Amino acid sequence: MAAAPHALAGEVVSARIQGRRADVGGTLFKYALLGALLLTIAVLAVLLYSQVDRGSEVLTGRLGDFITSKYSSLSTRAGIKQGINGTLTIAAFVIVIAIPLGVGAAVYLEEYAQKTRLTRFIDVNIRNLAGVPSVVYGILGLAIFARALRNFTGGASVMAAGITLAVLVLPIVIITSAEAIRAVPDSIREAGFGVGATRWEVIRSHVLPYALPGILTGTVLSVARPSARPLLIVVGAKTGFFTGGDLGDLRDNFQALPSQIYQFSRLPESTWGANTAAAIVVLLVIVLAVNSAAILLRNRFEKKR
Amino acid sequence: MHTKGRWTLLLAILSVFALLASACGDDDDDAGGGGGGGNGDLSGTVAVSGSSTVEPISSAAAEAFAEENGGVDISVEGPGTGDGFEAFCAGETDISDASRPIDKEEIAACEEAGIEFIELKVGFDGIAVLTSPDNPLECLSFADLYALIGPESQGFEQWTDAQELATELGADTEFPDLPLELTGPGEESGTYDSFIEIALADIAEARLEEGAITEDQVETTRPDYNSSPNDNTIISNIEGSEGSLGWVGFSFAEAAGDSVKAMAVSEEPGGECVEASSETISDGSYPLSRSLYIYVNKAKAEENEALSAFVDFYLEGLTEFVEGGGYVALPEDQVSETTSAWEDKTVGTREG
Incomplete structure (x- = not known):
């Protein structure tokens, strides 16, 4: 998104050189759409990161055990x-x-x-x-x-x-x-x-x-x-x-x-x-x-x- | 070209069928050789439901039992004491976990369905009154709790709103000038019932005689608080604001650590403030302590060998299971009381 003002300037300059009207609205809209996409991906990334971080103890320590054992009332033995x-x-x-x-x-x-x-x-x-x-x-x-x-x-x-x-x-x-x-x-x-x-x-x-x-x-x-x-x-x-x-x-x-x-x-x-x-x-x-x-x-x- | 695509799809569907069919095959094998696993020849099913507080104790017992008896199917669930008795008196479960004694209506429901039960006390738990570590108060009396949580406190949004009522009830605690954010378990919970029964009921009875509340309000809290069946939600709500107040089972409060502060509690205003700990709960000096029970369906225990073997096993390892779950074990004499109640198949409740 930080590239947006830069790209906008580029569009204005190249339009001048080519002798056409600068498409300011269109360029802005393109970046708004890109922002929507990035936001969606960011939500997924944050979710994934926070859960991996919170579960790192189990994911790195005993993942194999975790997915092959049954539920137990002891959190260190419980599996899924x-x-x-x-x-x-x-x-x-x-x-x-x-x-x-x-x-x-x-x-x-x-x-x-x-x-x-x-x-x-x-x-x-x-x-x-x-x-x-x-x-x-x-x-x-x-x-x-x-x-x-x-x-x-x-x-x-x-x-x-x-x-x-x-x-x-x-x-x-x-x-x-x-x-x-x-x-x-x-x-x-x-x-x-x-x-x-x-x-x-x-x-x-x-x-x-x-x-x-x-x-x-x-x-x-x-x-x-x-x-x-x-x-x-x-x-x-x-x-x-x-x-x-x-x-x-x-x-x-x-x-x-x-x-x-x-x-x-x-x-x-x-x-x-x-x-x-x-x-x-x-x-x-x-x-x-x-x-x-x-x-x-x-x-x-x-x-x- | 098209033919190949169709074949792939067909193959995919067929392989799923094959997977299922082979899975069914396994099932038959299991049924045939079920007795081979473990050293017991026991088979049958045991269904346990009820209090979420007692669930970890029953779970630990069930796990250890299942390891030794491969042929027995056991399930343990914890929807709440009230929901548990409903299923128990409908004959859907074999054992009902409870964090309070069975009440009159539930006894009537069981009687109507012709279900006789054996009441077994298994351990103690305290109810912890929690607030945020930033709250300056250290101790609350039952009168304070009634003024903050009881039926007459409806609409109180600040701790200071409850001051007048607390003073009227004889308390000398000075409430801080903070917003009052209440979170606790809901009506399905035995922890909710026990809290009312132990902390609020006596004062409510007195208030009823004075005409301050109606009969319907005696065994209630204020309706306007956050209720949650999830203890983690209660804890995180309490962490979240300075003026928070709530109550959960002691073992859960202990697991929450320093992020919340457990208040000392005194029975009478100005009385001795006691903090919750396994010692004070076990010797009864902590005012908000209660007993935990399991209720066994007598008729089913007589005809279902797996069930009676499970209860035998449960009581043999009782202290270990109770302490493993973070609760307070019964003293020697009470363990033998429970054991003899089971051996004599004593029917009915001995509590209140």
Whole structure:
């Protein structure tokens, strides 16, 4: 930003030399936009730095131990293995349930359904659902998946939480997929129909591959969105010591990283602060890894089309 | 080209399925060989919930027990004493941790559900009254606390606003000219209930007879204070301003160190000011000390071997677990009282 006055002077001088009008407003606007970007990055950097700093004792001293051991009431022995397992399992449920269902619904809405009052009504409601706070889904999940279907899910289990989270992100997956499909130019569909392809063939070999990068970006970002702490706690993430919580204990007690961080934050800061911060850093790293993978995957598909 | 992209996606989805399937496979193996882990043949589940103050003690016991008995599933949670009893009397938990004795309404709820409980005293905790290190006051009496936090203090924004009421109650403390910033635990907390019960209730009863407050107000604090279920929030609010005042469990206050100041407390205005420490809490000279309990569901303890083994184990290592959590252990004679209450399966409460 310090370069702004300098650049502004440069613009005025070069405009004089070239005999055109100096674009003062445009130059200032460019730097205002740059400032907005830098501010966003600065917030992330400050957050990351403060948490790495606060958790340095754990991050440098016993990181391996920290991510491979279970919760303990002793802060020096406590780990977040159960939280990581829960988060990964829930993400797997979301991928397996929400992506096929969501992409399917989006393809139907965009490619097959007639534009009637009914489909518009459905469309509006899906958008509405995307704005419902996660705690409302938590109560829904508690009532249906953790209570009514307890014989199937095993009660307040990681399966109940995974299905609930899948339902939570479903509207977002549908909306982003539908947008991506809508962005496919009609000329591509018409070319397909022109050579005698059926509707399904056009969708399968033209529309979907073209829309795939957009679908991926939207859906994977929604999978990585772990901000549903109230939902997890309402559905029954444990907030204390418990046995189990291994990968594959689908119908057992569970913990997930966001709720584990909340749990740590309630314990005395002087002894637990480093654990809380280290868990936050691990969560940030996981989210960053998932998002980077999504972007890499998208770039691959974009190159191919 | 397109074909290849589609295959990659398909492969990705399939591999997720494979991951899940293999994970399910593991689950079956575990169930089959569950008894093999540890030296105990015990299996079953034990669910503990209740006071967040007692949670560290029960957690320590559960961890040590789980190490020896791989086949038992234990979970320990700490939503608060009141919430804990609600779940306990609905039959959802096996053990309820409590930082105060069970109250009449809760006993009625348990009776209605046909749940008999065994009350076991496990240790002591003090309630620390905290302020900022910059606050000149060193000692508060119960009368001062009533004037600052009791139901009649609603609307007091300065310490000096409470002066008149405190003087009326016989206190001679001179409050500093500072804004009064109150933070404490909320109604779901046993620490909230105990604070009212020990410090405020007697004065409130007297004030009720004088007609200064209504019956509904007797067992309450002022409604206009910051309440938080998170003890760290309470501590950091107290650190944050010179005129702060709040209360938390003693072990938590001790962990907070010098960033906050624990006040000495006297029962009567002008009486002896006692500071909280394990000695003064244990011998009862610190006025704001209380007992900690666990309540065991009797019927479940009889049919669930894992549960009764867990309580046996809990009581055997009691002193170690209590002190490990930063609390004050019971003296010898009270440990044996607790042990015999468990062995005789004594039903009901012996407190108030």
